[in-house]
Amino acid sequence: LMSPEPRIVIIGAGFAGTMSALSAARLRDAYGAEDGIEIVVVAPEPVLNMRPRLYEDDPAQMSAPLEELFRVTGVRFVEGCVRTINKSTPAVIIEQNNGEQITLGYDRLILAAGSRVVHPPIPGLSEHCFSVDQRHEADELWQHIHELAEQPVSEQRDTVVIAGGGFTGIETAAEMPQRLRTALGKDANVRVVVVERAEAIGPDLGPGPRPVIEEALSSLGVEWMLGKAVTKVDATGVTLEDETRILSKTVIWTGGLRATPLTEQIEAPRDELGRLVVEHDLRVPGNPEIFATGDAASAATDNDGHRTLMSCQHAMPLGRFAGHNAAADLLCAPTMSYSQERYVTCLDLGPWGAAFCEGWDRKVMLSGSAGKKIKEEINSTYIYPPKAEREVALAAAKPGITADV
Ligand SMILES: Cc1cc2nc3c(=O)[nH]c(=O)nc-3n(C[C@H](O)[C@H](O)[C@H](O)COP(=O)(O)OP(=O)(O)OC[C@H]3O[C@@H](n4cnc5c(N)ncnc54)[C@H](O)[C@@H]3O)c2cc1C
Structure with a gap:
């Protein structure tokens, strides 16, 4: 699994990891460096699990395939779970689904392994x-x-x-x-x-x-x-x-989420949710070769003191910036500062409808069936990965493109 060209390893194929891969591929393409940088995504399976839809009916169907999307954009997929981040090599140690361990070296690492619900020690x-x-x-x-x-x-x-x-x-x-x-x-x-x-x-x-x-x-x-x-x-x-x-x-x-335990393997400040507190370009302080993104990162969204939440709304744009910046580093291009001024909340309220709110004070703008229309659009379109067509997929990963909602 060694390769001569510089390699970006992305841990996780969720909302942030998928966008990171496409965004790195986009910048690589823009620099005509197709053969110059290898982009590898490591995750248990090549699908994007639609976590925000798992309260809906038939959750087993709530995933989107990624193999073809990665193939057309020149992203390599390695199946498995990263157990260890070894900064000194530098490499990640992956446990594959058959139990075998492999080591994969990296030049830039993007930690996009998301979060899990917390189980406090309550009996039973x-x-x-x-x-x-x-x-x-x-x-x-x-x-x-x-x-x-x-x-x-x-x-x-x-x-x-x-x-x-x-x-x-x-x-x-x-x-x-x-x-x-x-x-x-x-x-x-x-x-x-x-x-x-x-x-x-x-x-x-x-x-x-x-x-x-x-x-x-x-x-x-x-x-x-x-x-x-x-x-x-x-x-x-x-x-x-x-x-x-x-x-x-x-x-x-x-009852509550916590960032991937992999964040604990990196020596850097973490917040109360276990997220790495990243710099403006999503780099982990003191670890210039590591970026954190999605639910694994806490980043400033604006200059008013707001920070990202564990949400797709933040994970997807964070992914676009993390991928771009990891590739920019290897291409000797400047990195970009992440920011995301607009914040909305859309809460599904079952057959009653939904509440669509704007701003950090969550002012309700639409409710009932009008809110539900937006929620359905978010859940069926907006959070899905782009079409597996090279141009479309790369364009969808441009950092800073604004959301439709
Ligand atoms: C029921 C529910 C409802 C939600 N509703 C909303 C909503 O309405 N709006 C909203 O914006 N957000 C919502 N969220 C939050 C949203 O789902 C998360 O913020 C989002 O999934 C974070 O994206 P991510 O890419 O950072 O992580 P994830 O989506 O968690 O993806 C993590 C990826 O990393 C992989 N991974 C984990 N550990 C390893 C490892 N060690 N090695 C390799 N790969 C690994 C996983 O398999 C996965 O591919 C909801 C979440 C839930 C559970």
């Missing part, structure tokens, strides 16, 4: 909770919901508890009554309860969209309990800190 959580964080986890949940129909009617069978009332918890809860009725029959006595430790639903979303969220959840028959932490989960339900028991065979954990 890891054994008994479902998740919508990764595709296989979301698929297990949907299969379980369909299997519930084979069980006799009971309070436990017909109740779903969503532990965590943030963005993901709200989107999952809003979808759930309809999903349960589809699986269990339209007359089933379904109960969906969101349990949130903070004193407000969507604590990180601020007060802007809260009335709309509350209206939507109420109209869908979703209950929420605030100021209550889950202290125990078992096969028959959850226990809250005030000893309240909620009987349920379906407890979904949505």
